[in-house]
Structures are given as structure tokens and as C-alpha cells.
Amino acid sequence: MNYDKLLNRTLAELKPSGIRKFFDIAAEMEDVISLSVGEPDFATPWHIRQTAIHTLEKGRTWYSPNAGLLRLREAIAAYVARHDGVTYDPKTEILVTVGGSEAIDLCLRALLSPGDEVLIPEPSFVCYDPLTRLTGATPVPLTTRAEDAFRLKAETVRAAITPHTKLLVLPFPNNPTGAIMPREELEELADVLRGTDIMVLSDEIYSELTYGREHVSIASLPGMQERTLLVSGFSKAFAMTGWRLGYACGPAPVMKLLTKLHQYAIMCAPTTAQHAAIEALENGDEDVLHMREEYDMRRRLIVDALNRMGLxxxxxxxxxYVFPSIRSTGMTSEEFCHRLLTEKHVAVIPGNAFGDCGEGFIRISYCYSVKHITEALERIHAFLEENGLCK
Amino acid sequence: MDKLLKILAKDARLTNAQLAAMLNTTEADVAERIATLEKAGVIRGYQALVDWDKTDRELVTAEINLKIAPSKETGFDGIAEIIMSFDEVESVSLMSGGYDLSVIITGRSFKDVAMFVAKRLSPLDGVLSTATHFVLKRYKERGVLFTNEEKDERGQV
Structure with missing residues (x-):
């Protein structure tokens, strides 16, 4: 068999994820202390797990409706209304998906055709660009910069819009930079978008995890709900990554298409996970609060230590995540990560894995205990010191 | 205030600079707050949590449950004060339920501990009965697992 001829060319030519590469190297080494993962270190809160166990005991293991259990969609509607002040009809405007990832894929596939352009801020999570390419549409990277606190500037968007622009991806709070979009800057962005036919794919998977100010959804701004697809999920807020459960909310005509695609490709999201998710939404606020406080302490600990080291x-x-600059070391991101891994057995992710403009930065995750973090920071400090790079 | 205590109760070795960063305050403020807590007797000390089974020091620990006839003058406090003055005794608590005092002691051997109970505790005025329970294995102490740490299964995606 000549598989080269057989395989889908677009897919075969997509470059592999730069995050994966470092995980693979780290997995081969002994005694690696990692600050690289993108998932909570907390186990799913017990009451949520227990709810799932109860439904399994009762044998509630059937398919759910394609769009998800109605009770879950109602709970999502209530939750989004409570948090973002936006109301969606659970029957026609909400779809339960296999993680936020599936929701992103569905949004892109439901909207895009060859020739369309998609504006994608960078650095950002690695999936938007390849999934866009698979539809035949063209990703247009938008640079965000450290001096703007990695926020997406309205003028950057305005300058990139062409007659082919179909969609703007808005991934805030952001992986890998930790940036958020405050209300004022969202307003400016909305000013650019209102009056166009450009849709927004707002990936708000980290919306529960902001420190100091509340997350604002662009869907809540005047005139924006009709042009926004809000994507989120349970992984980050409720420490439910392995359950694979997310959702999309948006205008009924678009959601109808998403649901059609979901119905053919997936049927429905895992039913056990859906039961657990209802419990998370209805009784999980305190867990979220506790985890957020814990993350916040770790965040300040790391930022303070890195700044002291001169990163x-x-x-x-x-x-x-924190996203420090490593330019002062004179190394590239890959070089820095590689040497830190081989010399000190600390795994972090090179910033350029999240787009070219991530070069000169590294991503550090704080989904680890304080003990683990302080140990890793000591090693990073020793690495800089031994190489004469400490401030 | 209690946030600082919560962190210290978990890990007392963080520096004041680290604590200040975590609590969004200054090192001087942290130092002052700790000093106040120590002075007020809220913080009673800082100790390492040792798994003696991993060392060559052979020790046995026992929990002894005592039933007490409280004295008219001092209630349970008088006898508790006598018991806590013994060096071998690690902790003494007044309990609700089926017995009155729980005493934890550590000795070099089972016999050591048994003799301590027989010769020092049982004869005390007011001690009605003792029940000695030896610790066979520690799984978790003060929130820390004493079994092998579970491997981090993350990092697969």
C-alpha cells in the first residue's frame, strides 16, 4: 500500500503539536519535575464523582439526546445567565459536546468554507490553526504582545479584516499567556465587529479562573450575542478534564448545524459525565472558589520568584499559566527548554509552540503543589546561576 | 490571618518572601504577623514530620485510652497535667465518648511502652482503666501520605 497517496494531504501536512514533543522527551527521563501540564492537579470534587457513581449504580448508561440531557442544558443556561448575564434557550441554543475541543471543531466546521479567513490571536492554544486549515479556510494570525499584557487590541483586528474574514477566535483567559480581556478592551473590540458579518468564537474555558477581576464574556456586550459562539466546558473550572465534557452556546441557526454535525460524528457526549456535570453546575461553586484561591497563591509565588531571577x-x-520572557538569557525558547530539561530535569513548554510570536517566552503551569513549585523554581534558579544568567 | 496559618500549617519552611508573594503583602508584614501569632501562643512550634520507619531508629508508638475518675477540685485537668509532664508522652487529649484521656507515647520497644503504662500511668490516682493500642503502620499523618506518593498521571496530552 502506498499510504502517502492515500492519506488526506491537508491533515498529513499539519505540523504536530509542539507541546507533545516536550512531554515525550520528559517522559523518557527519570526524576523530572514538570511544570508543563495544562490540567488541574485537583481530583474532581468528591460529590461530583459520587453523583456519577450513583447514576452508574442505577444503570443510567444510555445515550442522551444528541444535544445533551435537557436538564444539563437547562443547568448550563442557568449557569451562563448567572455568570455572564447572557440568556440562551436550552432547547435550541445550547449543545453539550465532548470537551470544549469538540465544540471548537464544530464551530469552525459549521461556519467555514475554503477561501474564508479566520483571525486567530497568538500566542494561543494549539488547535485553532490546524482545525481551521482542515476546513480549507485560511488562518490569519494576530500578534498579541507582552507590552499590551497579551491582550488583543481592537486596531490589530481592524487592520486584519478583509472581505473574506468570517470568524474571529477569542481565546481569553488565554492559554498560554494567562492574559484576560477586560471589559473596556472588549468594548473596543465589539465596536469593530458590530456592523460586520464576522462571528466570534469565544473560547471561555478558563473563565472561572481569573484573579482580581471577574471574567467578562463578549456575548454580554450590546449587539454581540447574535454574533458570538460561546464555548466552554467543565475541565478547567471543575477539575474534570478526563470526563471530556464541554458545551457551545449561540444563535439557533448556527447551533442547528453544530448539532447536526455532532449527531453524525459523536451521537452524544458521555452520559455519565453529563450527570456529573449537572451536579458540578448546581453544587460546585465552593469547589471552584477553593481551587481559584489555591491557584492564585501559586500564581503570585511563581511570578514573584521569576521576576527576582530576572525572567x-x-x-x-x-x-x-505564567508566560515569562527568557530573552535576557540570549537563548531561543526551544534551546532554553531543552537545556533546562537536560541540565536540571525541569520540564516547561517553549512559547513558540503557541505561535511564532511566542518565541522568547516559556509557558509555566502552576497546576502543582506549592512544594513541587518551589522545588522547580529552585532548579530554574540554579540553572540560571550556573550559566551565569542570573540577575 | 487564617490564610497565613493555613499555609504554614501545611509547610512551615516557606520563606517570608515566598509567603509575602503568596499573600500579596510585604515580607515585613509577614514577619510581624508570625511574631504576633507566636507571641499569642497561636503558633506553638515548628517540627519536621518524620517517618521513623524509614530510619534505623526503632520506635514503637501507642495510643492509650484512659478512663478517669475526675477529681473534685481539678476535674480532668489535674491528672492530665501529671501525665503530660512525662517526657515519653507525645500528646494528651481529653476525649468525648467511651473513655476520657487519649495519650500517645513513643518508646524503644513494646515492652518499654507496656512498662510505662503499668508503672507510671496505671498507678496514678484517678486512673480507672487503661487500654493500650500499638500503631502498626502509618498511612497518613497531618495531611501527609506516609505511603509512597502516587505517580502524577498527567501530561498525556
Whole structure:
């Protein structure tokens, strides 16, 4: 068989994830202390797990409706209304998906055709660009910069819009930078978008994890709900990554298409996870609060230590990552990460894995215990000191 | 205030600079707050949590449950004060339920501990009965697992 001829060319030519590469190297080494993962270190709160166990005991193991259990969609509607002040009809405007990831894929596939352009801020999570390419549409990277606290500036968007622009991806709070979009800057962005036919794919998976100020959804701004697809999920807020459960909310005509695609490709999200998710939404506020406080302490600990070492670090206000500059070391991101891993057995992710403009930065996750973090920071400090790079 | 205590109760070795960063305050403020807590007797000390089974020091620990006839003058406090003055005794608590005092002691051997109970505790005025329970294995102490740490299963995606 000549598989080269057989395989889908677009897919075969997509470059592999730069996050994966470092995980693989780290997995081969003994005694690695990692600050690289993108998932909570907390186990799913017990009452949520227990709810799932109860439904399994009762044998409630059937398919759910394609769009998800109605009770879950109602709970999502209530939750989004409570948090973001936006109301969605559970029957026609909400779809339960296999993680936020599936929701992102569905949004892109439901909207895009070859020739369309998609504006994608960078640095950002690695999936938007390849999934866009698979539809035949063209990703247009938008640079965000450390001096703007990695926020997306309205003028950057305005300058990138062409007659082909179909969609703007808005991934805030941001992985990998930890940046958020405050209300004022969202307003400016909305001013650019209102009056166009451009949709927004607002990936708000980290919306529960902001420190100091509340997350604002662009869907809540006047005139924006009709042009926004709000994507979120349970992984980050409720420490439910392995359950694979997310959702999309948006205008009924678009959601109808998403649901059609979901119905053919997936049927429905895992039913056990859906039962657990209802419990998370209805009784999980205190868990979220506790985890957020814990992340916040770790965040300040890391930012303070990095700045002392001379790895300047803007104050991340969301998610669970810090994104310090390593330019002062004279190394590239890959070189820095590689040497830190081989010399000190500390795994972090090179910033350029999240787009070219991430070069000169590294992503550090604080989904680890304080003990683990302080140990890793000591090793990073020793690495800089031994290489004569400490401030 | 209680946030500082919560952190210290988990890990007392963080520096004041680290604590200040975590609590969004200054090192001087942290130092002052700790000093106040120590002075007020809220913080009673800082100790390492040792798994003696991993060392060559052979020790046995026992929990002894005592039933007490409280004295008219001092209630349970008088006898508790006598018991806590013994060096071998690690902790003494007044309990609700089926017995009155729980005493934890550590000795070099089972016999050591048994003799301590027989010769020092049982004869005390007011001690009605003793029940000695030896610790066979520690799984978790003060929130820290004493079994092998579970491997971090993350980092697969």
C-alpha cells in the first residue's frame, strides 16, 4: 500500500503539536519535575464523582439526546445567565459536546468554507490553526504582545479584516499567556465587529479562573450575542478534564448545524459525565472558589520568584499559566527548554509552540503543589546561576 | 490571618518572601504577623514530620485510652497535667465518648511502652482503666501520605 497517496494531504501536512514533543522527551527521563501540564492537579470534587457513581449504580448508561440531557442544558443556561448575564434557550441554543475541543471543531466546521479567513490571536492554544486549515479556510494570525499584557487590541483586528474574514477566535483567559480581556478592551473590540458579518468564537474555558477581576464574556456586550459562539466546558473550572465534557452556546441557526454535525460524528457526549456535570453546575461553586484561591497563591509565588531571577514576567490575570520572557538569557525558547530539561530535569513548554510570536517566552503551569513549585523554581534558579544568567 | 496559618500549617519552611508573594503583602508584614501569632501562643512550634520507619531508629508508638475518675477540685485537668509532664508522652487529649484521656507515647520497644503504662500511668490516682493500642503502620499523618506518593498521571496530552 502506498499510504502517502492515500492519506488526506491537508491533515498529513499539519505540523504536530509542539507541546507533545516536550512531554515525550520528559517522559523518557527519570526524576523530572514538570511544570508543563495544562490540567488541574485537583481530583474532581468528591460529590461530583459520587453523583456519577450513583447514576452508574442505577444503570443510567444510555445515550442522551444528541444535544445533551435537557436538564444539563437547562443547568448550563442557568449557569451562563448567572455568570455572564447572557440568556440562551436550552432547547435550541445550547449543545453539550465532548470537551470544549469538540465544540471548537464544530464551530469552525459549521461556519467555514475554503477561501474564508479566520483571525486567530497568538500566542494561543494549539488547535485553532490546524482545525481551521482542515476546513480549507485560511488562518490569519494576530500578534498579541507582552507590552499590551497579551491582550488583543481592537486596531490589530481592524487592520486584519478583509472581505473574506468570517470568524474571529477569542481565546481569553488565554492559554498560554494567562492574559484576560477586560471589559473596556472588549468594548473596543465589539465596536469593530458590530456592523460586520464576522462571528466570534469565544473560547471561555478558563473563565472561572481569573484573579482580581471577574471574567467578562463578549456575548454580554450590546449587539454581540447574535454574533458570538460561546464555548466552554467543565475541565478547567471543575477539575474534570478526563470526563471530556464541554458545551457551545449561540444563535439557533448556527447551533442547528453544530448539532447536526455532532449527531453524525459523536451521537452524544458521555452520559455519565453529563450527570456529573449537572451536579458540578448546581453544587460546585465552593469547589471552584477553593481551587481559584489555591491557584492564585501559586500564581503570585511563581511570578514573584521569576521576576527576582530576572525572567521578567507580566502579571497573568487568568487561567493557570505564567508566560515569562527568557530573552535576557540570549537563548531561543526551544534551546532554553531543552537545556533546562537536560541540565536540571525541569520540564516547561517553549512559547513558540503557541505561535511564532511566542518565541522568547516559556509557558509555566502552576497546576502543582506549592512544594513541587518551589522545588522547580529552585532548579530554574540554579540553572540560571550556573550559566551565569542570573540577575 | 487564617490564610497565613493555613499555609504554614501545611509547610512551615516557606520563606517570608515566598509567603509575602503568596499573600500579596510585604515580607515585613509577614514577619510581624508570625511574631504576633507566636507571641499569642497561636503558633506553638515548628517540627519536621518524620517517618521513623524509614530510619534505623526503632520506635514503637501507642495510643492509650484512659478512663478517669475526675477529681473534685481539678476535674480532668489535674491528672492530665501529671501525665503530660512525662517526657515519653507525645500528646494528651481529653476525649468525648467511651473513655476520657487519649495519650500517645513513643518508646524503644513494646515492652518499654507496656512498662510505662503499668508503672507510671496505671498507678496514678484517678486512673480507672487503661487500654493500650500499638500503631502498626502509618498511612497518613497531618495531611501527609506516609505511603509512597502516587505517580502524577498527567501530561498525556
Amino acid at each position: 521578567t514576567c507580566f502579571e497573568p490575570e487568568g487561567a493557570f
